[in-house]
Amino acid sequence: MKTLIDFDWTVMAPELTIAGMAALLSVIDLFLHPNKDRRFFMWPTLIAIGTAIGFVATQWGKPAYQILADTYRVDDFAFVFKMILLIGTALVAVISYGAFRREKGFAEGEYYYLLLVALLGGMVMTSSGDLITLFVGLELLSIATYILVGMRKRAITSNEAAWKNVVLGGVASAFILYGMSFLYGLTGSTNLFTMKERLGEALTSGYDLYAWLALFLIVFGFGFKVAVAPFHMWVPDVYQGAPTPITAFLAVISKTAAFALMLRVFLTGFLPLFQGGGGTLVDEETGGRLLLTMAGLSMILGTVIALRQQDAKRLLAYSSIAQAGVILVPMATWGPFLFPSTVYYLVGYLFTTLGAFTVLMLIEGDAGDSKLSSFAGLSRRAPLTAGAMALFLLSLAGIPVTVGFFGKFYILMNAIVTGSPEHWAMYLIAGIMLMTTVASYFYYFGIIRMMYFRPPQRREGLRVPVGAMMVIGIAFIATLGLGLMPQWILGILGNLDWGAALSPVK
Amino acid sequence: MVVTGESIAFFVLSMMAIGGGMMMISATKVVHMVLSLAFSLLSIAGIYVLLHAEFLAVVQVLIYTGAISILMLFGIMLTKHHVTEEDDQSPRRWHPFLSFLGVGALFAIIMGVIYQTPFANNEEVTQSYSLEALGKAVFKQYVIPFELTSILLLVALVGAVILAKKEADS
Numbered sequence: 001m002k003t004l005i006d007f008d009w010t011v012m013a014p015e016l017t018i019a020g021m022a023a024l025l026s027v028i029d030l031f032l033h034p035n036k037d038r039r040f041f042m043w044p045t046l047i048a049i050g051t052a053i054g055f056v057a058t059q060w061g062k063p064a065y066q067i068l069a070d071t072y073r074v075d076d077f078a079f080v081f082k083m084i085l086l087i088g089t090a091l092v093a094v095i096s097y098g099a100f101r102r103e104k105g106f107a108e109g110e111y112y113y114l115l116l117v118a119l120l121g122g123m124v125m126t127s128s129g130d131l132i133t134l135f136v137g138l139e140l141l142s143i144a145t146y147i148l149v150g151m152r153k154r155a156i157t158s159n160e161a162a163w164k165n166v167v168l169g170g171v172a173s174a175f176i177l178y179g180m181s182f183l184y185g186l187t188g189s190t191n192l193f194t195m196k197e198r199l200g201e202a203l204t205s206g207y208d209l210y211a212w213l214a215l216f217l218i219v220f221g222f223g224f225k226v227a228v229a230p231f232h233m234w235v236p237d238v239y240q241g242a243p244t245p246i247t248a249f250l251a252v253i254s255k256t257a258a259f260a261l262m263l264r265v266f267l268t269g270f271l272p273l274f275q276g277g278g279g280t281l282v283d284e285e286t287g288g289r290l291l292l293t294m295a296g297l298s299m300i301l302g303t304v305i306a307l308r309q310q311d312a313k314r315l316l317a318y319s320s321i322a323q324a325g326v327i328l329v330p331m332a333t334w335g336p337f338l339f340p341s342t343v344y345y346l347v348g349y350l351f352t353t354l355g356a357f358t359v360l361m362l363i364e365g366d367a368g369d370s371k372l373s374s375f376a377g378l379s380r381r382a383p384l385t386a387g388a389m390a391l392f393l394l395s396l397a398g399i400p401v402t403v404g405f406f407g408k409f410y411i412l413m414n415a416i417v418t419g420s421p422e423h424w425a426m427y428l429i430a431g432i433m434l435m436t437t438v439a440s441y442f443y444y445f446g447i448i449r450m451m452y453f454r455p456p457q458r459r460e461g462l463r464v465p466v467g468a469m470m471v472i473g474i475a476f477i478a479t480l481g482l483g484l485m486p487q488w489i490l491g492i493l494g495n496l497d498w499g500a501a502l503s504p505v506k
Numbered sequence: 507m508v509v510t511g512e513s514i515a516f517f518v519l520s521m522m523a524i525g526g527g528m529m530m531i532s533a534t535k536v537v538h539m540v541l542s543l544a545f546s547l548l549s550i551a552g553i554y555v556l557l558h559a560e561f562l563a564v565v566q567v568l569i570y571t572g573a574i575s576i577l578m579l580f581g582i583m584l585t586k587h588h589v590t591e592e593d594d595q596s597p598r599r600w601h602p603f604l605s606f607l608g609v610g611a612l613f614a615i616i617m618g619v620i621y622q623t624p625f626a627n628n629e630e631v632t633q634s635y636s637l638e639a640l641g642k643a644v645f646k647q648y649v650i651p652f653e654l655t656s657i658l659l660l661v662a663l664v665g666a667v668i669l670a671k672k673e674a675d676s
Contacts, residue, residue, distance in 0.1 A: 136655055
């Protein structure tokens with residue numbers, strides 16, 4: 001057996017950078033005068049994330065590598081998801097700069113290093129082949145976000161959000177752990193690849209009910225974590241009560257990390273439960289049925305309830321449920337473009353959602369609430385911001401030349417390709433996706449109508465801080481650029497070795 | 507089924523564990539909750555002994571029954587605890603019924619699965635799961651999650667402090 005020294009630990013550099021900076025910031029925080037402004041913590045946070053992005057980039061094109069029986073592994077799957085998480089967190093850190101000035105007693109120093117720790121949890125969730133590490137990563141992300149959600153101590157909505165998040169998130173973690181314990185009892189291993197082999201044997205030797213029970217419990221927990229229906233009840237209240245940058249973090253980074261975890265666990269550990277009778281053929285008669293139901297339900301429920309919202313933050317929360325349903329579609333239908341279509345959509349979702357939440361944050365700071373009516377006349381007060389917001393909403397709705405359109409199109413094609421008369425559920429899910437997309441135009445255009453065709457409530461222009469302006473700019477360029485030239489990123493995604501994530505390192 | 511001393515001990519201990527948990531939920535005073543929780547955790551330590559996991563049992567008593575319960579009692583003593591347990595006059599009367607239905611269904615499913623599945627009746631050798639093996643597993647194979655857990659604990663501590671701290675300026 002290899003000893004600890006024999007492994008090449010440099011592959012862990014991104015995680016070590018983030019963890020090191022979080023520790024360093026907590027020490028600096030300790031020695032600074034209590035009344036000193038801690039806004040500048042954003043800079044070290046950004047430096048750490050930038051360094052980590054650099055380290056992740058050096059892993060580009062390298063073969064997969066694992067440490068200590070897959071408790072940590074780097075492969076192309078981890079590479080892509082880590083990039084998404086790092087870029088997303090960097091943007092969240094930038095919009096947080098100075099966003100809490102009016103908040104009395106806000107622990108701003110802690111805010112930044114908790115953000116880093118949450119990011120660390122997310123990164124761990126993307127790069128491990130062992131259930132224990134994956135679960136610890138999930139808890140690291142969850143617990144850090146529970147605290148971040150409740151950091152506006154004086155706002156009653158924030159308290160309520162934190163409370164709901166802790167209780168329901170805790171229940172979800174308990175279900176995941178319960179499912180994992182059944183799985184461990186059945187296979188005797190926490191390693192996903194060993195688990196896959198033994199689960200296949202267990203299915204044929206009379207233990208199939210146990211395997212299904214484990215899958216059921218784990219799906220229950222994962223459903224909460226990625227916020228898909230029917231496990232979505234916590235989403236609107238938590239999204240509304242959390243500080244807006246953290247809402248963006250929950251909607252983008254937490255969700256992406258949870259999807260990475262879900263993909264890895266279902267496509268490796270639980271693979272035998274998703275495979276049909278024909279060996280490699282995957283059909284909805286198996287585990288896919290659960291995912292198809294969840295995807296369809298969240299698209300329908302998210303869209304229908306969003307239609308009735310009068311509050312922009314709640315509207316975006318319900319829209320994020322519908323979006324989660326869309327992201328679940330490739331995983332539920334499989335098909336040849338499973339990974340590229342999921343990742344492409346997630347990249348687009350990252351930029352558009354972050355952009356939309358940044359604009360929402362500015363409106364909220366300006367008007368004091370996040371009602372739809374606060375958007376009235378934005379086009380006259382801040383034409384550029386209004387234009388960017390309109391583009392983000394068009395992208396979320398899936399109108400052509402935006403990244404959202406191509407993402408949806410790609411996912412739809414992937415679903416239709418897998419469909420056949422026997423697999424009619426794939427056509428059904430594609431139909432639901434089309435219908436909910438059309439229905440979603442109504443509420444996305446509601447905000448655009450407010451911005452362009454209603455008189456403003458105030459005359460003076462909207463104050464846009466430099467950080468927020470940069471994030472809106474980056475998100476605007478990415479939303480439009482990736483929509484106009486999808487081949488640029490698809491070329492990269494197509495050349496990645498996705499199979500490396502699904503098989504043990506040789 | 508053969509009634510041995512072991513199975514009797516198991517039944518008594520598990521009833522105590524479940525009973526402690528139920529008392530913890532239904533108790534209205536915080537001190538009672540902590541005591542029933544400690545009771546429940548102690549019974550679980552007994553179950554560990556039955557499974558020949560002596561080390562785990564000792565750790566369970568030390569950390570859960572001892573340290574955590576005492577910590578909670580200290581927390582209660584040192585903080586205000588006007589436990590004004592308002593009666594649940596929630597307008598939705600069907601809530602308890604629905605929760606009961608959900609929990610009952612989950613219980614039925616899990617029990618059904620457990621009883622329908624054949625279990626190999628051979629006895630497992632527990633001697634190999636020694637303290638040494640545990641140490642090797644935690645500090646060798648699982649050293650990465652182990653270290654991450656320490657960050658997790660730090661985060662939980664920081665979170666507890668900043669959420670509970672009273673600001674100087676208030």
